[in-house]
Amino acid sequence: xxxxxxxxxxxxxQIAKEIPDLFDNQSNLQVREIGDGNLNLVxxxxxxxxxxxxxxxxxxxxxxxxxxxxxxxxxxARIESEALRLQYQLCPSLVPAVYxxxxxxxxxxxxDLSDHTIMRKGLIQGNRYPLFAEHITDFLARTxxxxxxxxxxxxxKKEAVKQFVNPDLCKITEDLIFADPYxxxxxxxxxxxxxxxxxxxxxxxxxxxxxALLRTKFLTSxxxxxxxxxxxxxxxxxxxxxxxxxxxxxxxxxMGFDIGAVxxxxxxxxxxxxxxxxxxxxxxxxxxxxxxxxxxxxxxFDSKFRALWNEHAVDPLANVAxxxxxxxxxxxxxxxxxxxxxxxxxxxxxxxVADIDTxxxxxxxxxxxxxxxxxxxxxxxxxxxxxxxESFIDTLxxxxxxxxxx
Ligand code: SR1
Ligand code: MG
Numbered sequence: 177x178x179x180x181x182x183x184x185x186x187x188x189x190q191i192a193k194e195i196p197d198l199f200d201n202q203s204n205l206q207v208r209e210i211g212d213g214n215l216n217l218v219x220x221x222x223x224x225x226x227x228x229x230x231x232x233x234x235x236x237x238x239x240x241x242x243x244x245x246x247x248x249x250x251x252x253a254r255i256e257s258e259a260l261r262l263q264y265q266l267c268p269s270l271v272p273a274v275y276x277x278x279x280x281x282x283x284x285x286x287x288d289l290s291d292h293t294i295m296r297k298g299l300i301q302g303n304r305y306p307l308f309a310e311h312i313t314d315f316l317a318r319t320x321x322x323x324x325x326x327x328x329x330x331x332x333k334k335e336a337v338k339q340f341v342n343p344d345l346c347k348i349t350e351d352l353i354f355a356d357p358y359x360x361x362x363x364x365x366x367x368x369x370x371x372x373x374x375x376x377x378x379x380x381x382x383x384x385x386x387x388a389l390l391r392t393k394f395l396t397s398x399x400x401x402x403x404x405x406x407x408x409x410x411x412x413x414x415x416x417x418x419x420x421x422x423x424x425x426x427x428x429x430x431m432g433f434d435i436g437a438v439x440x441x442x443x444x445x446x447x448x449x450x451x452x453x454x455x456x457x458x459x460x461x462x463x464x465x466x467x468x469x470x471x472x473x474x475x476x477f478d479s480k481f482r483a484l485w486n487e488h489a490v491d492p493l494a495n496v497a498x499x500x501x502x503x504x505x506x507x508x509x510x511x512x513x514x515x516x517x518x519x520x521x522x523x524x525x526x527x528x529v530a531d532i533d534t535x536x537x538x539x540x541x542x543x544x545x546x547x548x549x550x551x552x553x554x555x556x557x558x559x560x561x562x563x564x565x566e567s568f569i570d571t572l573x574x575x576x577x578x579x580x581x582x
Contacts, residue, residue: 178280182217182236183234183281183283185209189207191281191283192221192230195230195275195276198228198275204224204225205221206221206224216236216240217233217236218233218234219231219234230288231272232283233284234282235256241526242526254277255340255345255426255427256426257277258277258339258340260274260421262401263319263403267314267420269417270315271421272287273286273287292414293412293414294409294412295308295408295412295413296531302452302458304415304465305413305469306415308469309472309476311418312418313472313477313480315420316481317481318480318484319400319401320401321481322488324399326489327484327490330491340401340426342425342426342427345425349404349405349425350391350395355391357524358384360378365528366523369538370524374549377553380553382557383553386557386559386560389560390559394429394430397430398428398429399429399430400429401426401427401428402429402431402433402434403425403434404424404426404427405425409422410423430510430514431510431511432507432512432514433510435474435510436514436515436516436518440552441531443572444519444522444529444531445531447532447547447551447572447575448532474565475565478504478508485500508562508564512562512568513555513560515552516553516554516555518552519555520548520549520556523548523552550578554575555568
């Protein structure tokens with residue numbers, strides 16, 4: 177079974193049975209293909225006798241969301257399994273354990289997290305995750321710091337940059353986030369009702385300039401090993417636990433891209449509350465929970481990253497007076513700019529988010545989409561002037577207040 181081909185359900189069971197020391201002879205394995213993402217097959221395999229279970233993830237040689245006309249390298253399965261292992265070393269409680277990686281089949285077998293919920297779904301249901309900010313900032317601070325030139329030997333880092341060269345998946349991001357939404361690209365996918373605003377974005381030269389600067393950072397700034405696709409569909413949660421999955425877009429890029437992804441996806445849920453909250457009171461309360469979480473994320477990330485820097489920096493110039501403050505200031509601005517790009521791509525680009533797309537009432541959905549574009553545009557246009565995280569929250573709150581005129 178070693179030559180690459182997409183696995184059948186029976187083959188997935190056969191592979192699971194052959195994993196040493198996992199399922200025993202008495203096992204009664206069941207399998208379901210549960211992949212609901214854009215790119216891969218995901219098999220959930222459980223033993224009804226022992227209640228043990230695993231996830232088997234296999235990369236397809238094309239983007240599932242589009243079809244075989246969009247070929248993709250299977251090397252992303254190696255990148256994903258190596259990134260998972262590295263992130264697990266740095267944050268063992270926040271990443272699923274990898275049991276096995278098979279390069280021939282482009283397949284990774286890992287810990288099953290079905291006792292967790294996909295965070296996007298949990299937020300849409302109105303659940304609260306009181307430890308999320310603490311957990312995600314551990315993940316962000318530790319993975320970004322220890323893979324950067326601040327936190328690891330600079331020659332070792334160059335080897336790591338080579339290890340994680342990921343051209344196909346970076347091209348998806350370069351196109352879908354930093355190019356296609358700003359012109360009449362075939363991949364774009366938007367509600368005809370907002371065409372007027374979309375066409376205004378296509379003509380918005382000051383906006384395009386800021387996007388070009390952010391795109392250049394994505395293309396050229398090898399600051400740290402990124403997760404690369406850190407939206408709330410890549411995060412499993414319970415009230416007590418957070419697990420970050422799916423780092424197949426991992427590569428060495430600008431740190432703010434990962435932070436911005438988390439901020440953007442919480443902001444998209446905040447905007448989607450136009451529909452998801454049952455009453456005005458519930459809406460205000462849930463939005464307050466989200467803004468508190470957003471503020472906690474930046475403040476806690478900032479303090480954890482600085483603490484790692486003060487204790488573990490290996491760069492000989494790390495302690496130059498003023499360097500850390502300037503670095504964090506730049507990182508805040510980058511994170512806000514990238515968050516804006518992500519909000520716009522999820523509204524008019526190829527791949528959307530359920531927080532907004534599944535709003536059943538067309539008029540409410542249209543209002544949410546217009547809000548998202550307004551928020552994303554403001555964040556991008558203002559990101560180089562931002563001096564504190566407050567401006568992210570202000571942008572969200574002002575957009576909501578002005579919603580009746582949009
Ligand atoms: C063709 S892949 C579309 C999107 O799905 C992934 O989750 C990434 O966000 C990518 O941009
Ligand atoms: Mg994914």
